[in-house]
Amino acid sequence: MESRRAFVLSGFSNDVNGRQFVFQDDATTLPVCALCDQVSSQWYVLNCCHRFCQSCFNDVVQKTPLTLRCPLDSKSFRPRRPLEPSEDTTVLERSVSCWNQRHGCDFIGTVTEMVHHFGSCHHYEVTCRLCGSAILWRGLAAHVKSEHGRTTRASKANELPLPDAHEDVVPAQPLSLDSLLACLADLASRCTDIRSTQDSHFLQLTRSVDSLKTQLQASHESPRTRLQRESSANVEAKRICCERPEHEDLPLSKFEWKVTRFSEIRVGIQYFRSEIFEVAPGYQVQLKGYIDGITRVELKVAATIWKTAHATQDCGDCRTWQYTRACLFQVVNIERPADSSEVRYDLDEVFKTSTPLLDTPNGVTSAWLDISSIDRATFQRDFVSEDAFVIMFSIEASAI
Structure with missing residues (x-):
């Protein structure tokens, strides 16, 4: 089965912006930005058929009073009228798979349904503190019984009071080198995901601030007057x-x-x-x-x-x-x-x-x-x- 790509959404709502979704539809039918590879709520299409999200169009596409220049193929165009943004209101209604699909979750629903489903999905990994293995949360109890049953019974028989003890289980045996390396790799992966999410949110915040600056500058300028028909x-x-x-x-x-x-x-x-x-x-x-x-x-x-x-029109004596x-x-x-x-x-x-x-x-x-x-x-x-x-x-x- 051909694996599907994950796309980041932008311009929709705080619940889905900056998150990756694996759409079940063909990727060619999605409004994907040709520059940042995000699926945006609004986009612009140049004459060369390249699509750009609103942020990339405003910040990257070169503009002169008469022309637009595509940053991908360097082609210039002279639009006969101002470009209007396009939008697809069906993006949030398209089918996506669960973020825990690789862990066995077979849920498929709309983007909106996916946000609600994830809060109750049990197909996610946790780390066993006894051996450092990555185990599905729903299978942790069975793993402890099968792999560490003798260890847990011995630890209960020889249980010693520990000062300020927490729920953490102290392993009866030292961790192996492979387990330690696996824990470090998992930690590095989690740090990378956290940093990627933070960078995405920071980029969205920066674009919002730039947009507000542009609106404030425009509010101080005189409004342009459009030509009207003869009347x-x-x-x-x-x-x-x-x-x-x-x-x-x-x-x-x-x-x-x-x-x-x-x-x-x-x-x-x-x-x-x-x-x-x-x-x-x-x-x-x-x-x-x-x-x-x-x-x-x-x-x-x-x-x-x-x-x-x-x-004047109502003047009597003139x-x-x-x-x-x-x-x-x-x-x-x-x-x-x-x-x-x-x-x-x-x-x-x-x-x-x-x-x-x-x-x-x-x-x-x-x-x-x-x-x-x-x-x-x-x-x-x-x-x-x-x-x-x-x-x-x-x-x-x-x-x-």
Whole structure:
């Protein structure tokens, strides 16, 4: 009969973590980590089909902003989306054999049943203090009667009181060299098992501490904002990201805003609103990607113009603007301001008219404006600083 391997469990519960189990199922069906050889509750699979437990994936697999590198075959991959962990909830329900199987126990049950069974299992070894032999606990009485019956009777007849005597039986004959060596070998084996268990528990504790450190560091960082599909509700939902107070008066001539939490795979959403103009670089701020990776950064804004200088949707008495307007957008080149990306829009170019549509129910006119398309490498090198980039906006106004 082919012997089965024992696997250590991790990530389940304190009752089974760090313990070895001999599964009756085929080992190829178990979620075994390709690096630490443990069966974990959660794991990640790379494109090369190598499986890693959560700890090895976080600590060993090399990561860059765009790629993952397998430590086993050194292959690199560019996932199109963040990897999500896989899990198998049936591991604890799989059949395992008793830890005392080599001593004659034929119990087979689930991992959970095995934990309860072991507390009442009698198929384990003890050491006979008369001869130093390893004997099954359930057969110790028969062993003493058959092998040491004459010795025990003689010791009872000549029993002498010993000071502070314990339950230990003092052998009537000196131990042989072979018995002594067997005792020492058994003691060394037990010490090795204890040390292995302690090392496993210490490793689990270290990983838990590192995980807590990572969570604490992440809690101090600003949350990343995921790109949303085109929807007016998305723009309204991002008002909380505004870096300026909502009621702050912004100058008509010129102002700027900073889009924070920029990364290679997503752009943060910022929102601001003045008395006459509303700009929301949100779900239309996007990165254009190809099969070989992200190559272009495309920036767009949603522009909304009110027909009056101090208008709101429920404003009753409002003055009509006495200006023609043109708006200028500038994505600031931090390294060389003179090379900043600029685009200018006249009102008739944006809204197909030289004046706002005054007959609209709420006096609001909106449009999407393309403001820049920059090479990704150039954008990250010259336009991004401290995970953010700056967009300048100004209004050119002249009396009619």
